[in-house]
Amino acid sequence: MATRVRPSSKRCAVIGGSGFLGRHLVERLVDKGYSVAVFDIRQSYELPGVTFHQGDLCDKQALLTALKDVSLVFHCASPAPFSDDRALFQRVNVEGTRTVIQACQEAGVQKLVLTSSASVVFEGTDIKNGKEDLPYAKKPIDYYTETKIQQEKLVLEACSKEKGFFTVAIRPHGIFGPRDPQLVPILVDSARQGKMKFIIGDGSNLVDFTFVENVVHGHILAAEHLKPDSPLCGKAYHITNDEPIRFWDFMSQVLVGLGYDAPRYHLPYTLVYGIALLLWLLTVLLRPLVTIKPTFTPMRVALAGTYHYYSCARAKQDMGYKPLVSLQEAITRTVASYPHLRKGS
Numbered sequence: 001m002a003t004r005v006r007p008s009s010k011r012c013a014v015i016g017g018s019g020f021l022g023r024h025l026v027e028r029l030v031d032k033g034y035s036v037a038v039f040d041i042r043q044s045y046e047l048p049g050v051t052f053h054q055g056d057l058c059d060k061q062a063l064l065t066a067l068k069d070v071s072l073v074f075h076c077a078s079p080a081p082f083s084d085d086r087a088l089f090q091r092v093n094v095e096g097t098r099t100v101i102q103a104c105q106e107a108g109v110q111k112l113v114l115t116s117s118a119s120v121v122f123e124g125t126d127i128k129n130g131k132e133d134l135p136y137a138k139k140p141i142d143y144y145t146e147t148k149i150q151q152e153k154l155v156l157e158a159c160s161k162e163k164g165f166f167t168v169a170i171r172p173h174g175i176f177g178p179r180d181p182q183l184v185p186i187l188v189d190s191a192r193q194g195k196m197k198f199i200i201g202d203g204s205n206l207v208d209f210t211f212v213e214n215v216v217h218g219h220i221l222a223a224e225h226l227k228p229d230s231p232l233c234g235k236a237y238h239i240t241n242d243e244p245i246r247f248w249d250f251m252s253q254v255l256v257g258l259g260y261d262a263p264r265y266h267l268p269y270t271l272v273y274g275i276a277l278l279l280w281l282l283t284v285l286l287r288p289l290v291t292i293k294p295t296f297t298p299m300r301v302a303l304a305g306t307y308h309y310y311s312c313a314r315a316k317q318d319m320g321y322k323p324l325v326s327l328q329e330a331i332t333r334t335v336a337s338y339p340h341l342r343k344g345s
């Protein structure tokens with residue numbers, strides 16, 4: 001059943017509100033009548049009903065200014081996953097999140113909704129219909145994911161009825177949609193370089209790609225259902241499109257929609273993974289002399305060649321979640337939003 005939110009609780013903050021997901025979240029919150037304070041290291045737009053606070057989330061004083069009179073905080077800031085900067089991930093995702101929790105508690109914030117990631121349980125091998133009770137990855141696929149695990153643990157452990165501070169973590173997977181700076185641009189860049197001719201493996205591996213508006217819907221539902229004694233307190237929730245799709249069908253639909261050819265030729269998974277591993281070793285050995293950024297990293301090959309889709313049954317049960325936009329509609333809207341990436345443009 002939908003929960004009515006009292007007007008007094010309609011002031012919130014979005015840490016990372018200038019980013020891809022953050023901005024979609026802010027826009028929806030404003031539509032729903034929230035007044036929003038954005039805290040981000042950069043300001044990328046202006047919007048009525050939104051105040052911007054530019055700063056680093058590791059700076060508690062700067063956070064405290066942004067969190068004044070705020071009862072609900074969404075934390076969706078992170079360095080970009082492919083930046084490969086271990087110290088930066090540790091500083092922002094782990095130490096920074098500790099600071100966010102302290103600042104929330106000092107400012108009297110009641111609810112903290114963290115954007116985690118479904119990848120916190122992924123080790124590079126198949127996950128089919130994974131539930132939230134899967135153990136955290138012992139060998140996470142990269143530093144980014146390693147710090148997302150630590151971040152999620154910190155936020156969920158901070159949930160305290162005694163302190164009146166309630167936390168929940170949303171675990172989306174493969175977010176895509178208009179203005180995404182990663183997925184579609186990387187894909188088109190690879191196609192333009194002639195690298196999208198091959199399918200890694202037999203192409204049957206199912207994966208979740210989740211439309212950004214559905215991810216936003218999951219965050220807002222979580223915030224509105226998070227209260228004392230609700231089952232959400234201190235828990236993690238998968239939010240997906242609930243329509244796993246073959247990884248290579250998704251890639252092909254986006255590519256063909258933008259005027260490029262779909263990948264056609266199959267390469268054995270173990271061969272490509274082996275080559276990616278060798279290339280990675282080479283980049284590590286040559287790092288003192290030269291910086292190489294290969295397209296085929298072991299992590300990307302694993303993401304492209306294995307099953308990784310998750311159940312969102314817990315979110316359906318505890319917060320009435322249901323995707324608002326179907327996968328086909330989402331792909332159509334996403335393709336239409338990138339006219340500048342069409343072939344020949």
Ligand SMILES: NC(=O)C1=CN([C@@H]2O[C@H](COP(=O)(O)OP(=O)(O)OC[C@H]3O[C@@H](n4cnc5c(N)ncnc54)[C@H](OP(=O)(O)O)[C@@H]3O)[C@@H](O)[C@H]2O)C=CC1
Binds near residue numbers: 040078116117175
């Ligand atoms: N995109 C996806 O497919 C998935 C994303 N997620 C999670 O969702 C969240 C949002 O991701 P997405 O929107 O794609 O990422 P973006 O990079 O688009 O947004 C993150 C925002 O946080 C800002 N930021 C980074 N460091 C700091 C800092 N120290 N202080 C304040 N702000 C900072 C970024 O600024 P700048 O750009 O300058 O670094 C950016 O504006 C992240 O937590 C991510 O881990 C989880 C699963 C999948």
Ligand SMILES: CC(C)=CCC[C@@H](C)[C@H]1CC[C@H]2C3=C(CC[C@]12C)[C@@]1(C)CCC(=O)C[C@@H]1CC3
Binds near residue numbers: 173195
């Ligand atoms: C579901 C999920 C976690 C999606 C994340 C998206 C990215 C990991 C992908 C977006 C574009 C993809 C891509 C490749 C790997 C995975 C992505 C980076 C390749 C590098 C795989 C090997 C190729 O043939 C080229 C691909 C380019 C696009």
